[in-house]
Amino acid sequence: MRNRSPLAAAVGDLSEGLRLSPVWWRLGLEQTYRRYQRTLLGPFWIAGAMLTTGLSLSFVFGSLLGGSWRESMPHILGGVLCWSLVSGIVAEGANTYMGAAGMMQVQRLPLSFYSLLSANRILINFLHQIVAFWAVMALFKLLTVPHWTLVLAIPLVALTGFFLSIPVAMISTRYRDIGFMIGLFFGALFLLTPVFWSRAQLQPDKRWIADYNPFSHLLEIIRQPFLGQAAPLLNWYASFATLGVGVVLAVTCLALFRKRVIFWL
Amino acid sequence: MVSTSLELFGVTLDYPVYSVRAKSLRSSVMNLAVGGRLMKDQSDTAVVRALSNIAFKIEEGDRLAIIGHNGAGKTTLLKVIAGIFEPTEGVVDVKGRLTSMIAVGLGMDPEASGIQNIYNMALMRLVRKSVIKERIPSIVEFAELGAFINLPVRTYSAGMVARLNFGVATELDADILVLDEWMGAGDAAFHDKAAKRMERFVASAKMIVVGTHDLGLVRHVCNKVCVLDGGRMSYFGPVEEYFERLEAA
Numbered sequence: 001m002r003n004r005s006p007l008a009a010a011v012g013d014l015s016e017g018l019r020l021s022p023v024w025w026r027l028g029l030e031q032t033y034r035r036y037q038r039t040l041l042g043p044f045w046i047a048g049a050m051l052t053t054g055l056s057l058s059f060v061f062g063s064l065l066g067g068s069w070r071e072s073m074p075h076i077l078g079g080v081l082c083w084s085l086v087s088g089i090v091a092e093g094a095n096t097y098m099g100a101a102g103m104m105q106v107q108r109l110p111l112s113f114y115s116l117l118s119a120n121r122i123l124i125n126f127l128h129q130i131v132a133f134w135a136v137m138a139l140f141k142l143l144t145v146p147h148w149t150l151v152l153a154i155p156l157v158a159l160t161g162f163f164l165s166i167p168v169a170m171i172s173t174r175y176r177d178i179g180f181m182i183g184l185f186f187g188a189l190f191l192l193t194p195v196f197w198s199r200a201q202l203q204p205d206k207r208w209i210a211d212y213n214p215f216s217h218l219l220e221i222i223r224q225p226f227l228g229q230a231a232p233l234l235n236w237y238a239s240f241a242t243l244g245v246g247v248v249l250a251v252t253c254l255a256l257f258r259k260r261v262i263f264w265l
Numbered sequence: 266m267v268s269t270s271l272e273l274f275g276v277t278l279d280y281p282v283y284s285v286r287a288k289s290l291r292s293s294v295m296n297l298a299v300g301g302r303l304m305k306d307q308s309d310t311a312v313v314r315a316l317s318n319i320a321f322k323i324e325e326g327d328r329l330a331i332i333g334h335n336g337a338g339k340t341t342l343l344k345v346i347a348g349i350f351e352p353t354e355g356v357v358d359v360k361g362r363l364t365s366m367i368a369v370g371l372g373m374d375p376e377a378s379g380i381q382n383i384y385n386m387a388l389m390r391l392v393r394k395s396v397i398k399e400r401i402p403s404i405v406e407f408a409e410l411g412a413f414i415n416l417p418v419r420t421y422s423a424g425m426v427a428r429l430n431f432g433v434a435t436e437l438d439a440d441i442l443v444l445d446e447w448m449g450a451g452d453a454a455f456h457d458k459a460a461k462r463m464e465r466f467v468a469s470a471k472m473i474v475v476g477t478h479d480l481g482l483v484r485h486v487c488n489k490v491c492v493l494d495g496g497r498m499s500y501f502g503p504v505e506e507y508f509e510r511l512e513a514a
Contacts, residue, residue: 022388
C-alpha cells in the first residue's frame with residue numbers, strides 16, 4: 001500500500017464527506033433541535049433575528065431611500081433573509097473546527113464532514129427563516145410565488161459557502177486572530193453589499209462596490225426568485241465563478257494542510 | 266472475504282506544538298517583518314517527534330498491548346492507528362472496520378441523552394440506523410444505565426460515561442477495537458464485565474489494540490506486546506517472551 005498524493009487525498013476527503021450526508025444531515029437537525037429544547041417559542045427565536053433586523057431596516061431605510069414601503073420592504077426583508085445563507089456558512093466556518101475539536105480528537109472523519117455539518121446547520125436555520133419570511137409577506141398581503149430558479153440557486157449558494165468555508169475554517173484554527181477578523185469582515189460586508197439598499201441607488205461612480213462583490217451576486221440569485229423573478233444572468237455567471245474559486249481554494253487548502261489541522265486545535 | 270489485519274510501515278509522526286503566541290497572527294507577521302531568523306528562534310513552535318519508525322503487523326485474533334512510560338507515545342500511536350493523526354512518514358494499512366475509544370466522553374454531546382449519543386456515535390461510525398435500533402437494548406443493558414439512558418449525558422458519572430462508550434464501541438460490528446486506558450474509569454464489577462466482553466469480542470476473530478499500564482491486563486487479555494520508549498519501539502513480540510525478559514532483567 002502506498003500513500004496517496006495530497007491532491008488525491010484532498011478530493012478523497014471531499015467525496016468522503018459527501019458520502020456521509022445522512023450523518024451530518026441528522027446531526028445538524030439534532031443540534032438545531034437541541035438549541036431550542038427547553039424554550040417556549042423554539043424555532044421562532046431562530047427566525048426572530050432575521051425578522052427584527054429586516055423589519056427595522058425596512059422601516060428606516062425604506063423611508064430614507066424613498067419609494068413606497070410596500071416596494072422596499074420585500075426587497076429588504078428578502079435581502080436580510082438571503083444574507084443569512086450567503087454569509088452565514090462562510091462566517092460560521094471560523095468556528096467549525098474549534099467547535100468540533102472534541103469529535104475530531106476521538107474519531108476519524110474527513111475534514112469536509114465538519115464543514116458540511118456546520119453548513120447544514122446554517123441551511124436548516126435558513127429554512128426556518130423562509131417560513132417566517134413567507135408568514136410576514138402573507139400578513140402584509142405581499143406574498144408572491146417564488147421563481148423556479150430558487151431550486152437551483154439555494155444549492156448553488158450553499159455549496160459555494162461550503163467550499164469557501166473550508167479555507168476560512170483552516171486559517172481561523174491556525175491563527176486565532178482570524179476568527180475575530182472574519183466577524184468584523186462580514187459585519188462590514190453586510191453594509192457594503194446591497195442587502196437593504198440596491199445597486200441603482202448608488203452614485204454611478206460607486207457602483208463597483210456592488211459589481212465586484214461576489215456576495216452581492218450570490219445574494220441576488222436567491223433574493224430575486226423570492227420576489228417572484230429570475231436574477232439577471234450576470235449574477236449567475238458571477239456566482240458560478242465564485243463557486244469555481246471556492247472549489248480551487250478548498251482543494252488547495254485541503255491538499256496542503258489537511259493533515260495538520262488536528263494539531264492546530 | 267478480506268481478513269482483518271493491521272500493518273504499520275515505518276510510521277513516523279512529527280507533532281507540532283503551537284504555543285499561545287505561535288497561534289497569533291501578530292507573531293507570524295512579526296516573523297516576516299523581522300526577516301525570519303531572529304524572531305523565529307522565539308516563535309514558540311516546537312516540533313516533537315512523537316513516533317519514530319514504528320513497524321509491525323498484527324492479524325485476526327491478536328490482542329496487542331501497547332505499553333510504555335507516560336509520554337512514550339502510547340496514545341499518539343493509538344491515534345495514528347485510529348486514523349485521527351496521519352503519519353508524517355510511513356503508512357498505516359487497516360483492513361477491517363475499526364472503532365476507537367480513545368478519550369472517553371470527548372465525542373459525546375453532554376446535553377443530549379444517552380440514547381441520542383448512542384445514535385450519534387453509531388452514525389459517525391457509519392452504522393445503519395436499523396442496526397443501531399436493534400443494538401440499543403444490549404448496549405443499555407451492558408452499560409447498566411437503566412432509566413439514566415434517557416437523561417442528558419452531563420448528569421452521568423465518569424464510570425457511566427465509560428460504560429456507555431465501551432458498550433457502543435464493542436457492540437457495533439467492529440473488526441478492530443482501539444482502546445486507551447479504558448480501565449481508568451468504572452468500578453471492579455465493570456472491569457470484569459469489560460474483560461469478558463473483550464474476550465468474546467476476540468473470540469469472533471477480531472482484533473484489539475489497547476494502550477495500558479496494567480500488566481495484569483496485558484497478561485490476561487493480550488497475546489502480543491509493543492513497548493514504546495520515547496517514541497521508538499523497543500520491543501514487539503509475544504506476551505510470554507516479554508514477561509520472560511522482564512523476569513530475566
